[in-house]
Amino acid sequence: MGDMKIENDDYLKFGDNVSVPLESVLAVTPSTLLSYSSDTLHVPSLVVTPTEGTLSGKDIQKYLLPGLPTHLDPCRSRITVINSSTAGAHRGQEVYDKLLQPLLEALNIAHEYILTSSPSTISEFAASLAVTESGLPHTVILVSGDTSIHELINSLTPISSTETITLALIPAGSGNALMTSLSLGSITSAVFGLVHGTPHPLNPFYVTFPEGSNEVIPPTIHDPNGKTVALETPDSSSGPRNIFSLVVTSWGIHAALVGDSDSPEYRKLGNDRFKKAAAENLARNVAWHGPVRYTSAVSGREEVVEGPHSYLLMTPLSSLEPGFKIAPTAEPLSGKLEMVQMPFLSGEEIMRVLMLAYQNGKHVYEKEVLYEEVEEVYVAVHEDEERMRRWCVDGRIIIVPNGATVAVHKGVENIRGWNIQVVV
Numbered sequence: 001m002g003d004m005k006i007e008n009d010d011y012l013k014f015g016d017n018v019s020v021p022l023e024s025v026l027a028v029t030p031s032t033l034l035s036y037s038s039d040t041l042h043v044p045s046l047v048v049t050p051t052e053g054t055l056s057g058k059d060i061q062k063y064l065l066p067g068l069p070t071h072l073d074p075c076r077s078r079i080t081v082i083n084s085s086t087a088g089a090h091r092g093q094e095v096y097d098k099l100l101q102p103l104l105e106a107l108n109i110a111h112e113y114i115l116t117s118s119p120s121t122i123s124e125f126a127a128s129l130a131v132t133e134s135g136l137p138h139t140v141i142l143v144s145g146d147t148s149i150h151e152l153i154n155s156l157t158p159i160s161s162t163e164t165i166t167l168a169l170i171p172a173g174s175g176n177a178l179m180t181s182l183s184l185g186s187i188t189s190a191v192f193g194l195v196h197g198t199p200h201p202l203n204p205f206y207v208t209f210p211e212g213s214n215e216v217i218p219p220t221i222h223d224p225n226g227k228t229v230a231l232e233t234p235d236s237s238s239g240p241r242n243i244f245s246l247v248v249t250s251w252g253i254h255a256a257l258v259g260d261s262d263s264p265e266y267r268k269l270g271n272d273r274f275k276k277a278a279a280e281n282l283a284r285n286v287a288w289h290g291p292v293r294y295t296s297a298v299s300g301r302e303e304v305v306e307g308p309h310s311y312l313l314m315t316p317l318s319s320l321e322p323g324f325k326i327a328p329t330a331e332p333l334s335g336k337l338e339m340v341q342m343p344f345l346s347g348e349e350i351m352r353v354l355m356l357a358y359q360n361g362k363h364v365y366e367k368e369v370l371y372e373e374v375e376e377v378y379v380a381v382h383e384d385e386e387r388m389r390r391w392c393v394d395g396r397i398i399i400v401p402n403g404a405t406v407a408v409h410k411g412v413e414n415i416r417g418w419n420i421q422v423v424v
């Protein structure tokens with residue numbers, strides 16, 4: 001299947017000689033897989049005769065699609081495509097109309113299509129998921145950014161059995177840190193991965209927030225001021241709450257600038273809001289107080305950093321955005337968790353150190369930076385001011401009570417009975 005230009009709408013006939021740019025080839029499939037299968041359409045004949053500059057016998061393996069993988073086979077999976085309509089530059093519909101829908105149709109992949117219409121469409125979908133009547137596992141093709149993935153996995157409700165849900169991610173958000181770290185950050189590479197990839201456990205890490213924690217709900221058109229509500233999860237409205245994180249969890253200056261940039265005053269500034277929030281937070285020169293106790297995954301020993309701190313961030317990903325290698329040794333999907341901590345530093349020093357992250361993650365060699373693979377991190381937050389008690393979990397802002405301890409745990413495979421896999 002390729003992006004071929006064929007004159008006069010003619011079908012290709014066996015033996016026809018056609019040139020297709022290699023980067024346009026998605027798959028080489030037997031014609032029996034295709035919905036418009038016909039005796040005259042023999043897609044493999046396009047590429048099985050290698051000439052210089054075309055596919056060689058070895059190369060062709062990468063493109064071969066002899067049959068549908070389980071996650072795309074409607075006889076073996078229940079498939080839903082969710083398009084997060086406000087993600088990134090709002091190009092999700094175009095991606096679905098021009099790329100995904102024709103591809104799924106050509107391969108006879110029956111699916112349900114959901115175009116999000118509100119900030120709760122994804123969580124409502126996830127909450128409605130149950131073991132299918134047919135017993136088939138769910139495949140969700142999510143055309144979105146990282147926030148939508150976070151919402152989906154965190155809205156799954158508990159089930160008594162263990163079920164698998166397979167996510168195929170098409171990066172259409174403004175950040176796409178997960179897919180960027182998996183080297184599938186472009187739409188074309190992700191669509192190639194959708195067809196040729198295999199499911200791997202996502203292993204999200206999780207953060208336990210104590211009772212009394214609140215969540216800041218950013219402004220929407222319906223509620224231009226936003227609001228703060230008690231933090232809830234599908235399995236608990238009292239006691240500690242576990243929030244699953246796939247990109248980043250932070251406290252200190254990172255959480256402060258993400259939190260500020262979401263406020264109604266900053267939102268008016270569009271994309272410049274991040275720059276302004278960063279500049280203002282760096283100029284404040286404040287320190288965050290509370291001991292950080294962690295278990296090193298390397299030595300197995302428990303260590304304590306008393307603080308005060310400027311920066312504390314936990315992530316399983318190497319890059320939070322293209323080029324910004326905050327955790328250069330991270331191995332996404334491995335379940336491993338990296339911690340980056342900086343003591344109280346001036347705004348200028350923080351900036352100097354963080355800019356080294358753009359040089360292939362060189363900041364981790366600076367004496368000011370503590371960089372460790374960790375099993376667990378416990379942070380006792382001692383701050384009077386509410387804005388200093390803000391945590392960021394994949395962009396969500398959560399405010400903890402003064403004196404409370406937040407616990408961060410390395411990756412787990414199962415969320416409330418659901419084994420989450422991602423196609424890579």
Ligand SMILES: Nc1ncnc2c1ncn2[C@@H]1O[C@H](COP(=O)(O)OP(=O)(O)OP(=O)(O)O)[C@@H](O)[C@H]1O
Binds near residue numbers: 089118147
């Ligand atoms: N029609 C809609 N109206 C309001 N909110 C929506 C609508 N559709 C989706 N959303 C919400 O908008 C957010 C989109 O987040 P998503 O991660 O997909 O893109 P993004 O924010 O551009 O990317 P990133 O998270 O990488 O920065 C999600 O919170 C989603 O629930």
